[in-house]
Amino acid sequence: MKTVLEIENVHAKIGEKEILKGLNLKLEPGKVHAIMGPNGAGKSTLSKTIVGHYDVTLTGGDIRYKGKSINDMEPEERALEGIFLSFQHPVEIPGVNNAYFLRTALNAKRRHEGKEELNAAEFLRLMKSHLEMLGMKSDMISRSLNEGFSGGEKKRNEILQMLILEPEVIILDEIDSGLDIDALRAVSEGINKMKDGKRSFLVITHYSRILDYIEPDYIHVLKDGRIIKTAGPELVEQLEDKGYESIEEDSAS
Amino acid sequence: MANEELNKAVSGDYSLGFEIDIETDVVPPGLNEDTIKFISKKKEEPEWMLELRLKALKKWQTMEEPHWAHLSYDPVDYQAISYYAAPKQGIESLDEVDPKILAAYEKLGISLEEQKQLAGVKVAVDAVVDSVSVKTTYSEELQKHGVIFCSISDAIRDYPELIQKYMFSVVPMADNYFAALNSAVFTDGTFVYIPKGVRCPMELSTYFRINALNTGQFERTLIVADEGAYVSYNEGCSAPTRDENQLHAAVVELVTMKDAEIKYSTIQNWYPGDENGKGGIYNFVTKRGLCKGDNSKISWTQVETGSAITWKYPSCILKGDNSVGEFYSVAVTTLAQQADTGTKMIHLGKNTSSTIISKGISAMKGQNTYRGLVKIGSDAAGARNYSECDSLLIGDKCGAHTFPYLESKDTQGQIEHEATTSKISDEQLFYLRQRGISEEDAVSMIVHGFCKEVFSQLPMEYAVEAKALLELTLEGSVG
Numbered sequence: 001m002k003t004v005l006e007i008e009n010v011h012a013k014i015g016e017k018e019i020l021k022g023l024n025l026k027l028e029p030g031k032v033h034a035i036m037g038p039n040g041a042g043k044s045t046l047s048k049t050i051v052g053h054y055d056v057t058l059t060g061g062d063i064r065y066k067g068k069s070i071n072d073m074e075p076e077e078r079a080l081e082g083i084f085l086s087f088q089h090p091v092e093i094p095g096v097n098n099a100y101f102l103r104t105a106l107n108a109k110r111r112h113e114g115k116e117e118l119n120a121a122e123f124l125r126l127m128k129s130h131l132e133m134l135g136m137k138s139d140m141i142s143r144s145l146n147e148g149f150s151g152g153e154k155k156r157n158e159i160l161q162m163l164i165l166e167p168e169v170i171i172l173d174e175i176d177s178g179l180d181i182d183a184l185r186a187v188s189e190g191i192n193k194m195k196d197g198k199r200s201f202l203v204i205t206h207y208s209r210i211l212d213y214i215e216p217d218y219i220h221v222l223k224d225g226r227i228i229k230t231a232g233p234e235l236v237e238q239l240e241d242k243g244y245e246s247i248e249e250d251s252a253s
Numbered sequence: 254m255a256n257e258e259l260n261k262a263v264s265g266d267y268s269l270g271f272e273i274d275i276e277t278d279v280v281p282p283g284l285n286e287d288t289i290k291f292i293s294k295k296k297e298e299p300e301w302m303l304e305l306r307l308k309a310l311k312k313w314q315t316m317e318e319p320h321w322a323h324l325s326y327d328p329v330d331y332q333a334i335s336y337y338a339a340p341k342q343g344i345e346s347l348d349e350v351d352p353k354i355l356a357a358y359e360k361l362g363i364s365l366e367e368q369k370q371l372a373g374v375k376v377a378v379d380a381v382v383d384s385v386s387v388k389t390t391y392s393e394e395l396q397k398h399g400v401i402f403c404s405i406s407d408a409i410r411d412y413p414e415l416i417q418k419y420m421f422s423v424v425p426m427a428d429n430y431f432a433a434l435n436s437a438v439f440t441d442g443t444f445v446y447i448p449k450g451v452r453c454p455m456e457l458s459t460y461f462r463i464n465a466l467n468t469g470q471f472e473r474t475l476i477v478a479d480e481g482a483y484v485s486y487n488e489g490c491s492a493p494t495r496d497e498n499q500l501h502a503a504v505v506e507l508v509t510m511k512d513a514e515i516k517y518s519t520i521q522n523w524y525p526g527d528e529n530g531k532g533g534i535y536n537f538v539t540k541r542g543l544c545k546g547d548n549s550k551i552s553w554t555q556v557e558t559g560s561a562i563t564w565k566y567p568s569c570i571l572k573g574d575n576s577v578g579e580f581y582s583v584a585v586t587t588l589a590q591q592a593d594t595g596t597k598m599i600h601l602g603k604n605t606s607s608t609i610i611s612k613g614i615s616a617m618k619g620q621n622t623y624r625g626l627v628k629i630g631s632d633a634a635g636a637r638n639y640s641e642c643d644s645l646l647i648g649d650k651c652g653a654h655t656f657p658y659l660e661s662k663d664t665q666g667q668i669e670h671e672a673t674t675s676k677i678s679d680e681q682l683f684y685l686r687q688r689g690i691s692e693e694d695a696v697s698m699i700v701h702g703f704c705k706e707v708f709s710q711l712p713m714e715y716a717v718e719a720k721a722l723l724e725l726t727l728e729g730s731v732g
Binding site: 075091096105 | 678679680681684686687690691699703705
């Protein structure tokens with residue numbers, strides 16, 4: 001089995017509190033992995049740990065991306081290498097033009113990959129093509145980054161960034177929270193467009209709703225800082241019917 | 254003449270009919286009537302100007318240095334300053350310039366020739382032939398339109414009627430301590446007159462920039478836009494300047510007649526001192542514009558990143574009906590810099606309106622104060638003001654303070670004031686870094702976003718300089 005991201009026996013703290021307690025997880029290239037679990041199980045901490053968020057202190061274990069440990073990598077290096085997080089609550093940055101921000105990010109990545117940077121006109125063409133697909137208005141080009149965006153607009157904007165940056169490992173943290181049905185559809189369409197058999201997804205979610213739109217290959221149940229069960233998509237139904245209490249721990253976890 | 258004699262002269266030991274040798278290039282430290290006479294004579298001024306200077310000196314001597322600003326600094330010894338020095342001695346080559354300054358020029362994209370001029374390298378005239386010819390073309394073009402653009406000293410000799418009419422008409426000679434000092438001792442500065450109905454055909458900036466070397470400690474600027482005239486004037490430049498004078502006390506007066514407009518932009522980047530507050534320029538400036546005629550407009554835009562101490566309140570007196578005053582400001586204090594800056598909008602005419610957008614950025618141990626007054630007189634029916642004062646803090650050792658004052662005699666006046674203080678949040682930085690943007694770029698992106706409303710008021714070329722300057726100023730202040 002090939003692995004693009006491997007999380008091995010990871011222990012992590014937020015403040016003084018240990019949240020991840022020996023977590024193991026392997027992401028396969030081209031697959032959609034869903035992480036489900038009750039509140040407080042450590043779902044968001046897991047995504048923060050992978051991207052090197054300042055809240056998290058890694059106290060043990062190893063995170064390997066394409067075979068290399070990224071434990072000591074700066075957040076921007078991880079991003080440039082292809083790890084993307086769609087934030088649960090994207091922050092507002094007043095006065096920073098959305099298109100300017102995205103072009104800066106894309107060109108940073110292109111530089112990192114030894115590619116030529118896109119000029120403003122080339123970038124606008126690229127951005128516009130995605131806006132339409134996501135059902136976003138063209139004023140998204142000139143508005144300030146996330147400022148005054150509705151919940152749905154913020155999430156679509158996260159997906160827009162994903163489409164433009166074309167990352168290899170995509171973490172979607174509660175992408176479906178606060179979305180109406182149209183937005184959910186548009187967001188899912190964006191995500192499905194990125195499924196090309198090579199990219200991996202880590203879909204962190206509370207509800208199974210999004211999984212109707214993005215078909216997962218694996219379901220992992222996260223409880224008390226550890227993955228206690230890994231199964232196929234059929235597990236979703238069991239979770240819906242009987243809840244997390246019904247899950248029996250895999251012996252291998 | 255021996256120095257000893259000079260010292261005696263200025264200390265008042267020689268009170269009878271003594272004259273300082275006109276051949277001397279520097280007067281010894283100290284300020285009294287003889288110093289003023291010396292300056293006036295050096296400048297070949299008419300008698301009336303000397304009298305005005307002496308009057309200003311007398312007033313200044315009765316005044317006290319103000320201390321109401323939120324600033325703390327060592328007292329200035331006014332008798333230890335030399336009030337006249339011939340243009341500074343040039344240096345032989347750029348090798349003699351502080352490498353830090355050269356690195357800054359590099360980052361700001363300043364050409365080598367211009368670097369030499371700014372740094373004070375002696376350059377043979379034929380080596381700057383380009384700039385000289387550019388200057389000549391400018392003058393011809395301006396002359397064609399009847400625009401007067403010259404040094405204040407030339408103007409005093411060549412256009413005495415205009416100077417007598419307008420100088421001290423906006424900032425009276427004894428307006429405040431520093432203005433009175435300037436009125437007595439000013440040696441440099443600019444005069445601009447735009448005749449009726451003329452739209453000045455170019456930004457008045459490059460010329461000034463080329464002459465930046467000659468701008469001095471006590472500058473005096475007077476700009477008059479006659480009926481229906483328009484001019485955009487850019488003062489200063491983003492390049493750090495080599496300067497040994499610690500005290501700067503400039504005065505700027507603007508006058509707009511009916512339907513006229515003046516747009517005045519400043520980039521101030523004097524030496525800020527070090528992180529312990531050692532050295533650096535004390536910048537005490539009085540800038541005021543008078544919207545004398547109906548429907549006239551004065552707009553101040555400033556980007557203040559330099560100086561150890563800044564005390565500056567570019568103001569508008571809105572006398573004409575329907576006149577408009579604007580103040581757009583970005584003030585950055587980092588290292589141990591302190592700035593107390595803002596504006597006064599005095600509404601006297603009917604339906605006058607003013608806008609104040611102030612952005613203060615503090616980093617390291619910088620202290621930034623906004624101080625603004627909006628005053629609405631009893632005859633100013635329909636006056637409107639909108640003020641927005643935002644502060645951005647970088648780190649936890651800096652400070653931001655806001656003192657808005659309001660006096661309204663007209664109950665119908667509309668005044669809106671908004672103020673915010675925010676920090677560059679870890680969350681914002683992280684968001685940008687997660688998209689692959691380096692921490693340094695992320696900080697400058699957030700700061701530029703914060704200043705956007707002000708930068709958009711600057712002429713294009715200037716806005717680019719301002720952005721580069723901001724980046725340079727805040728370099729290394731995060732982390």
